Amino acid sequence: MNTDFHKIRRLPPYVFEQVNRTKAALRAKGADIIDLGMGNPDLPTPKHIVDKLIETARKPDVNGYSASRGIPGLRRALTDYYKRRFGVSLDKDREVIVTLGSKEGFANLAQAISAPGDVILAPDPSYPLHHFGFIIAGASIRGVPAHTPEQYLSNLGRAVKYSVPPPTAMVLCFPSNPTAAVCDLDFYKEAVKFAKKHDLWVLSDLAYNEIYFEEPTPSILQVDGAKDIAVEFTTMSKTYSRMGFVAGNEKLVGALARVKSYLDYGAYTPIQVAAVAALDGPQACVDETRAIYKARRDVLVDSFTRAGWPVPSPKASMFAWAPIPEQLRHLGSLEFALQLINEAHVAVAPGAGFGEHGDDYVRIALVENEQRIRQAGRNIRKFLASRGVKEIKPVAAAAE
Ligand SMILES: Cc1ncc(COP(=O)(O)O)c(C=O)c1O
Numbered sequence: 001m002n003t004d005f006h007k008i009r010r011l012p013p014y015v016f017e018q019v020n021r022t023k024a025a026l027r028a029k030g031a032d033i034i035d036l037g038m039g040n041p042d043l044p045t046p047k048h049i050v051d052k053l054i055e056t057a058r059k060p061d062v063n064g065y066s067a068s069r070g071i072p073g074l075r076r077a078l079t080d081y082y083k084r085r086f087g088v089s090l091d092k093d094r095e096v097i098v099t100l101g102s103k104e105g106f107a108n109l110a111q112a113i114s115a116p117g118d119v120i121l122a123p124d125p126s127y128p129l130h131h132f133g134f135i136i137a138g139a140s141i142r143g144v145p146a147h148t149p150e151q152y153l154s155n156l157g158r159a160v161k162y163s164v165p166p167p168t169a170m171v172l173c174f175p176s177n178p179t180a181a182v183c184d185l186d187f188y189k190e191a192v193k194f195a196k197k198h199d200l201w202v203l204s205d206l207a208y209n210e211i212y213f214e215e216p217t218p219s220i221l222q223v224d225g226a227k228d229i230a231v232e233f234t235t236m237s238k239t240y241s242r243m244g245f246v247a248g249n250e251k252l253v254g255a256l257a258r259v260k261s262y263l264d265y266g267a268y269t270p271i272q273v274a275a276v277a278a279l280d281g282p283q284a285c286v287d288e289t290r291a292i293y294k295a296r297r298d299v300l301v302d303s304f305t306r307a308g309w310p311v312p313s314p315k316a317s318m319f320a321w322a323p324i325p326e327q328l329r330h331l332g333s334l335e336f337a338l339q340l341i342n343e344a345h346v347a348v349a350p351g352a353g354f355g356e357h358g359d360d361y362v363r364i365a366l367v368e369n370e371q372r373i374r375q376a377g378r379n380i381r382k383f384l385a386s387r388g389v390k391e392i393k394p395v396a397a398a399a400e
Contacts, residue, residue, distance in 0.1 A: 070098020
C-alpha cells in the first residue's frame with residue numbers, strides 16, 4: 001500500500017515539533033519550562049461571554065446544525081464592528097462569512113481559489129499556514145522577503161516579473177506573525193494598487209486587529225476599491241474566544257461559502273450567539289487584554305535586554321521577533337532554541353519555522369505572566385553568560 005502521499009510529502013515536519021518534544025521530555029522529568037513558544041492565548045474568555053454561551057446552550061432548540069455561513073446575527077455584529085472600528089460598510093449577506101477560526105477560513109479559501117500549479121505570493125517569514133494552506137491546495141508559493149511591509153512591497157515587483165505562470169493572489173499579514181511588524185493605511189493603498197495592476201487577489205490576515213500598543217491597526221478594507229480584489233481575515237482568538245471571519249470581496253466570500261457548504265454546518269449555535277455577545281457587548285475586556293500584553297511586552301524587552309539580549313519592542317501582536325544574539329547566530333534558530341530550552345528552560349519558536357528568511361531569529365510569545373517572563377530573563381542571563389555574552393546593565397546602574 002502506498003503511504004507516500006502526494007500532499008503529505010509537501011508538508012515538512014513542523015519545525016516547532018522538535019522544541020515541543022524537548023519541552024514535553026523536560027517537563028516529564030519535573031523541569032519548570034517557561035513556555036514562550038506557541039502563540040496560544042492564556043487569558044480566560046470574559047465572563048459575560050461565557051454566561052451567554054451557557055444560557056444559550058440550555059435552550060432546547062439550539063442543538064441542530066447551524067448555518068455554514070454563520071448565523072445572520074453574528075454576520076450583522078461583524079458588520080457593526082467594521083463600521084465602528086474602521087468606518088467600513090459591509091453587506092452581511094454577500095460580503096461576510098463566519099469561520100471556525102481564521103486558520104480554517106484561510107485554508108478553505110486557499111482550497112476554493114487555487115488550481116494545481118497556481119503561483120501565490122506570500123511573505124517570508126510568515127505564519128506557516130500562509131504558505132502551507134496553498135501548498136495543501138495544490139498551488140505553489142513564491143516566498144517574498146518581508147521583515148517589514150516596505151521590504152515586502154519593494155520585492156513584490158521582482159516576484160511578479162520572475163514568476164511563471166504569473167501569480168494569481170498575494171497574502172498580507174500586518175501586524176505580522178512572526179515579525180510583529182505593522183503597516184499603515186498608505187501601505188494598504190500601495191498594495192491594492194499593485195494587486196489591481198497585476199490582477200492579483202489579496203488575502204489579508206488581520207489576526208491581531210485588536211492587539212496593538214500604539215496606533216490602532218488599519219484594515220485593508222478602508223482603502224477605496226479594496227473590495228474589488230481583497231478579503232480580510234479577523235479572529236476572536238486573541239480577544240474573546242475562538243471564532244473567525246472573512247470579509248470583503250463578494251466573489252471570494254462566495255467561493256469560500258460554496259466550499260464550506262460541503263465541509264461544515266457552521267460552529268455550534270451557542271458559540272455563535274456568545275460571539276454576538278462579545279462583539280455587541282462591553283469592550284473594556286479588550287482594553288484589559290491589550291494592557292496585559294503591553295505590560296508583558298515591556299517586562300520582556302527590559303528583562304531580556306538586561307540579560308544581554310536586546311529584543312526590539314513590538315508595536316503590536318502577541319510576539320517579539322528577536323535576532324539571535326550575534327555570538328550565537330551561527331547556531332541557526334533551531335539549535336539556538338534547543339539550547340535555550342535545555343539549559344535555560346525557556347521555550348521559544350525557531351524563526352526557521354516561519355520561512356528561510358527567519359533563521360537568524362526566534363519568536364517569543366507573550367503568553368506567560370510578567371513574573372514568569374522576568375524569571376525567563378534571569379534564566380537567559382545565566383545561559384548567555386555561560387556562552388560569554390555579557391549582561392547589559394541598566395543605564396542608571398552602570399553610572400554608579
Ligand atoms: C497570523 C495568524 N493567522 C491566523 C491565526 C489563527 O487564528 P484562529 O485561532 O482564528 O484560527 C493565528 C494564530 O496564531 C495567527 O497568528
